Amino acid sequence: MKQKILIVEDEFIVANDLRIMLEKAGYKVCGIAPSVVKALELIASKEPSWILLDIFLQGDKTGIDLAAQLTGMGIPFIYISANTNQGILEAAKATLPYGFLVKPFREKDLMVMLDIARYRHEQNIKYNQNADSSIHIQIEHILENEGTKSAKLQEFSKLLHPLIPFDFLWISRTVPHTTTKDITLLKESNESFRLISNDELLKETGASARDFKTWNIARIPTNGKSIFNGYDFRRLRMESRWIQHLSDGYKLESALVAEIAKGEETFQIVFFSRLSDVFSKVHTGIINQFCKAFELLIDKALYAPKQDTTNKTAETTALASPPVQKKISPVPVNDFHGIIGNSPLLHNALKKIETVAPDDTSVLILGESGTGKERIAHTIHKLSPRKNKSFITVNCAALPLTLIESELFGHEKGAFTGANEKRMGKFEQADGGSIFLDEIGELPLEAQVKLLRVLQEKEIERLGGNGTKKVDVRIITATNRNLEKEVAEGRFRLDLYYRLNVFPIELPALRHRKEDIPLLTLHFLEKYGKKSSAKVTSISPAALATLQTFNWPGNIRELEHLIERTMLLTDGDVITEIAYPDTNPAAALADDSGSKVKTMEEMERDHILHVLKLCKGKIFGAGGAAEMLNIPSTTLNSKIKKLGIKFEFVK
Numbered sequence: 001m002k003q004k005i006l007i008v009e010d011e012f013i014v015a016n017d018l019r020i021m022l023e024k025a026g027y028k029v030c031g032i033a034p035s036v037v038k039a040l041e042l043i044a045s046k047e048p049s050w051i052l053l054d055i056f057l058q059g060d061k062t063g064i065d066l067a068a069q070l071t072g073m074g075i076p077f078i079y080i081s082a083n084t085n086q087g088i089l090e091a092a093k094a095t096l097p098y099g100f101l102v103k104p105f106r107e108k109d110l111m112v113m114l115d116i117a118r119y120r121h122e123q124n125i126k127y128n129q130n131a132d133s134s135i136h137i138q139i140e141h142i143l144e145n146e147g148t149k150s151a152k153l154q155e156f157s158k159l160l161h162p163l164i165p166f167d168f169l170w171i172s173r174t175v176p177h178t179t180t181k182d183i184t185l186l187k188e189s190n191e192s193f194r195l196i197s198n199d200e201l202l203k204e205t206g207a208s209a210r211d212f213k214t215w216n217i218a219r220i221p222t223n224g225k226s227i228f229n230g231y232d233f234r235r236l237r238m239e240s241r242w243i244q245h246l247s248d249g250y251k252l253e254s255a256l257v258a259e260i261a262k263g264e265e266t267f268q269i270v271f272f273s274r275l276s277d278v279f280s281k282v283h284t285g286i287i288n289q290f291c292k293a294f295e296l297l298i299d300k301a302l303y304a305p306k307q308d309t310t311n312k313t314a315e316t317t318a319l320a321s322p323p324v325q326k327k328i329s330p331v332p333v334n335d336f337h338g339i340i341g342n343s344p345l346l347h348n349a350l351k352k353i354e355t356v357a358p359d360d361t362s363v364l365i366l367g368e369s370g371t372g373k374e375r376i377a378h379t380i381h382k383l384s385p386r387k388n389k390s391f392i393t394v395n396c397a398a399l400p401l402t403l404i405e406s407e408l409f410g411h412e413k414g415a416f417t418g419a420n421e422k423r424m425g426k427f428e429q430a431d432g433g434s435i436f437l438d439e440i441g442e443l444p445l446e447a448q449v450k451l452l453r454v455l456q457e458k459e460i461e462r463l464g465g466n467g468t469k470k471v472d473v474r475i476i477t478a479t480n481r482n483l484e485k486e487v488a489e490g491r492f493r494l495d496l497y498y499r500l501n502v503f504p505i506e507l508p509a510l511r512h513r514k515e516d517i518p519l520l521t522l523h524f525l526e527k528y529g530k531k532s533s534a535k536v537t538s539i540s541p542a543a544l545a546t547l548q549t550f551n552w553p554g555n556i557r558e559l560e561h562l563i564e565r566t567m568l569l570t571d572g573d574v575i576t577e578i579a580y581p582d583t584n585p586a587a588a589l590a591d592d593s594g595s596k597v598k599t600m601e602e603m604e605r606d607h608i609l610h611v612l613k614l615c616k617g618k619i620f621g622a623g624g625a626a627e628m629l630n631i632p633s634t635t636l637n638s639k640i641k642k643l644g645i646k647f648e649f650v651k
């Protein structure tokens with residue numbers, strides 16, 4: 001069946017050009033809307049399968065406003081805009097489009113983007129269905145098992161938590177004329193949730209019993225909204241004394257509300273988070289997707305006619321060891337093929353990896369330096385049918401400009417001065433396996449054209465050669481740059497961006513998943529305990545706690561090096577003090593919002609360190625840091641000494 005596309009664009013000529021291009025390619029254009037109001041009318045009457053969306057439109061609403069509604073309706077969309085202002089790009093990106101095409105564009109760009117957007121949409125549906133059915137199966141297990149209401153609720157929370165990051169849960173039931181608060185649950189760790197009794201609630205929030213009785217504590221006044229971030233959450237606090245007290249008591253910063261109607265009863269499930277701005281349309285989508293699961297939980301566990309035999313006191317105390325059987329989770333709790341961590345953000349990424357690994361799909365891994373991009377790329381390879389073939393890594397930033405093409409695609413003898421031998425490129429070495437192109441954002445434009453050709457034609461041409469050779473390589477790329485910005489500024493080809501960004505996986509920065517720091521620390525203690533002669537076997541709780549206050553600009557790599565260094569400097573077998581490097585720890589301790597201005601010397605030091613890391617510590621010769629920085633190696637050496645850069649920081 002032809003895909004129906006609605007064009008939302010206020011410039012008639014552009015819209016008409018788009019219509020002609022789309023119809024020529026076999027799509028059916030079901031309408032052109034110059035404003036959000038008209039678009040909503042056409043959506044209702046024509047039910048388009050896709051929307052091409054301009055940002056600035058007639059009327060006071062923008063395409064970004066409409067996008068939020070489209071996500072709610074489950075209609076995929078792609079932006080088409082001439083606007084490359086960074087703020088607008090960020091706002092547009094937050095609405096999770098399937099693509100962004102910058103005007104003016106070529107017909108070919110549009111078609112490539114639509115193909116990829118459709119592919120990504122199908123993958124998303126597949127991913128959601130997999131997750132959905134796996135969670136449903138696990139929920140059925142929970143409900144079939146013997147166990148108290150609290151144990152079932154605890155298991156349910158553990159399952160849901162990676163998808164909806166909540167710290168506090170509040171469930172109330174409204175039957176005609178009465179609303180009762182029924183369940184309050186607090187997250188103590190990712191593995192443990194505690195039911196809170198009314199007495200505990202009063203004690204922990206400091207509210208008096210009289211206030212508690214007089215305040216309207218049961219239902220959250222939502223006025224039809226479901227996401228309460230930032231301003232909305234502050235307004236909610238102003239409207240309800242009780243929410244104000246609750247959020248002060250438990251340090252809550254945002255809320256997500258789900259309402260489930262069953263006959264005459266309505267259940268309000270409120271997820272609170274300690275992070276601000278954490279909830280989005282993605283979470284309301286998840287709630288819609290798991291509506292049935294919530295109903296099951298309500299019917300079969302929370303409000304089942306046959307109540308638990310356990311007495312009330314037991315019900316409201318800590319839920320340390322639920323008698324229900326442990327579930328086999330698709331992602332092992334602490335160690336997923338050598339990837340350590342248990343935070344919801346990491347779990348989401350790991351689930352994506354499981355989904356995409358078996359296919360040949362190109363994967364783009366996004367994340368700051370040291371977040372584990374290379375490790376994840378390797379895991380994708382190991383989980384794929386290509387696992388017994390080569391996994392070749394190329395760091396695009398470390399390759400000197402002149403050698404990039406010959407490194408990637410190989411060269412014939414005599415192709416350039418110094419090419420004394422015929423040489424196989426990385427793509428040929430990876431034939432049958434996977435290639436990991438790290439720092440893809442650094443690839444020069446000429447090499448981008450050639451890479452695009454490999455992706456499109458699945459063939460390479462050696463430098464100086466006059467024939468092509470077919471290669472069968474799965475491409476995994478990574479970057480810590482904002483590629484959309486690179487595209488907008490003309491440094492990265494749009495067609496290549498869409499080819500590579502078929503399945504993006506975003507890796508969280510360590511400071512956004514500090515709950516993983518203890519697990520990672522213990523992992524590195526064990527790793528370096530085995531390797532070195534250090535006697536250290538453990539770390540004191542106080543030392544571990546200081547690691548969680550650190551901001552980790554260098555992410556897991558930085559934590560790993562710090563643990564290794566601290567182990568070497570520790571006398572005895574317990575780390576009680578962390579050997580933080582003496583380089584301006586205040587800068588690293590500052591949090592995101594309070595980042596301080598760096599001095600020129602600090603900037604220079606950071607830059608040299610970054611380049612040295614890219615070159616894996618190599619200073620001299622081809623591919624060395626001096627060449628990349630375009631300064632003599634003797635100058636670089638004296639700067640390294642002057643700035644106090646030690647080799648152990650570079651590893």
Ligand SMILES: Nc1ncnc2c1ncn2[C@@H]1O[C@H](COP(=O)(O)OP(=O)(O)OP(=O)(O)O)[C@@H](O)[C@H]1O
Nearest residue numbers: 338339340341368369370371372373374375556557
């Ligand atoms: N989840 C993890 N569990 C255990 N070790 C990890 C994890 N993630 C990363 N590491 C370790 O941290 C170090 C940095 O990881 P990696 O090189 O994969 O990061 P990267 O994002 O590719 O960095 P860059 O962008 O600088 O290339 C490696 O030693 C890796 O083994």
